[in-house]
Amino acid sequence: MRQFSFGGLTLVGYYGYNNLGDDLLLLSSLSLIDEIGFEGPIYLPASSQIEQITHRFPSKLDIRLVSRFSIGEITNSIRHSIVTIFGGGNLLQDQTSWRSFLYYYEIARHTLNRGKPLLLLSQGFGPLNRQINRKALNKLLNNPLTFGVMRDLVSYKYFASFSKRVISGTDYGPYYLQKMGIIPEKRTTESGLAVIVLKNGTSVDDVLNSLRLNNLTEVCAVGFHNHHDEEKRSELESKARSNGFKVRKPPEDLEGMIRIFNNAELIITERLHGAILAISLGVPFVWKKNTKLDRFVRSLNKDCELSFEGSCESLSLAINSSLKEPVNLKDEYWSQLEKTATESKEVLIKLIYRR
Structure with missing residues (x-):
């Protein structure tokens, strides 16, 4: 597969905070990137606590940690990337705080302003309580460089009302667990x-x-x-x-x-x-x-x-x-997860290798 100059990826999420759900989404995102044979650098904005799970990262990937709140490091990562990936979660929401929405929105906006694709993988939207944030989200979804594989039907239908560049999927957090054989083969119930x-x-x-x-x-x-x-x-x-x-x-x-x-x-x-x-x-x-x-x-x-x-x-x-x-x-769930993983890799290949 042909790589391009400045051929990195910027992978964005709520990473490095000892949150089991977000850790699984990160590990599964990296597994999918590894499976398509990507060889460029992966820029990963994260808290310093990310070091607690780096031993689980795929060994073949060139992962470069970036300070989560360094505007200069993040914009430089996007400049050297083919695509920015939002890897799992409801990142575009303001229920946690309006600052959370603004953080991810500005990364998305900067990506699109530089003419780079934005890929929302295993994402959901909302809740969005502020009208100004809903309008900002709509602007992102209207952009022809925004693509998505959504993790719930409501978010999929919302994206699809603006664009055809979206696929219905599910949350792929347990994908890493399945790949590494951590999911038990059968139930062993302990009563009570x-x-x-x-x-x-x-x-x-x-x-x-x-x-x-x-x-x-x-x-x-x-x-x-x-x-x-x-x-x-x-x-x-x-x-x-x-x-x-x-x-x-x-x-x-x-x-x-x-x-x-x-x-x-x-x-x-x-x-x-x-x-x-x-x-x-x-x-x-x-x-x-x-x-x-x-x-x-x-x-x-x-x-x-x-x-x-x-x-x-x-x-x-x-x-x-x-x-x-x-x-x-x-x-x-596992049927939808298998489909989501396959389609996520297909979109990744399309955007990275311009197929």
């Missing part, structure tokens, strides 16, 4: 074990009462986002012990984390990748109702109703339904 992924929107007391009502007696509280989830995890463990639950410490390594998810009788999650791991492993799960999770799950099965609102009753009913009548989304 609940894996719980909380942020800050669900009462710990409601969780424990709901578990007791459904005969779940052991908890493993998992924090996906470094210190952000730590306070909630500690609160859950403390109250679980004082209420007679067995408490299992979460594994510190990726392989151990996947094993504990695979062993769970149930997963309760407020984070998207908690649900995605449950689905990919075929583990019964429930999720705290929010836009991002609702869109993703219903892209696999529009009739799936296993979300809960902010009450013990709602959570308990969702758990009961999930355990008694589990919804199997595993086969549909």
Whole structure:
């Protein structure tokens, strides 16, 4: 395959913050780039904590870390790249903060202003609360150099209302796990074990009462986002012990984390990748109702109703339904993931090698 001068890639995401979901998206993005035989430099804006997972990077790739908040380094990376890739996540949203949207929007805008393609891989849009940000997103999607493989149907349809340069797909975070043989071949359920992924929107007391009502007696509280989830995890463990639950410490390594998810009788999650791991492993799960999770799950099965609102009753009913009548989304997810990986590589080849 013919490479071009200034033939690098700039790979952008929320990388280097010990967020399991974003780490998987990064590793899967790099796996796809590696599989197409790309030989140029890959410029990776990231926090310094990215060093904790660099040992998992494909050895053949020339990955060059860039300071995440250095405007000069990022613009120089884009100048020396063929394409800028947004590698997984809902990066173009302002629910976290308007600064988050502005950061990614300015990288996208600078890429397009230099006449370089922008590729949105495994992306979703929103929530966008500010009208000015919605208009900015629309401008990006209207640009003939913007391409996408979206991870939920709502985001796909929104992009498709502006452009034909978009493909419907799914979140490819677990692709790396499959490629490296980390996904277990079969389920090994431990009766009574609940894996719980909380942020800050669900009462710990409601969780424990709901578990007791459904005969779940052991908890493993998992924090996906470094210190952000730590306070909630500690609160859950403390109250679980004082209420007679067995408490299992979460594994510190990726392989151990996947094993504990695979062993769970149930997963309760407020984070998207908690649900995605449950689905990919075929583990019964429930999720705290929010836009991002609702869109993703219903892209696999529009009739799936296993979300809960902010009450013990709602959570308990969702758990009961999930355990008694589990919804199997595993086969549909892996089918969509295989298609997403193939189509993502095809778009990458088209943009990098100008085929």
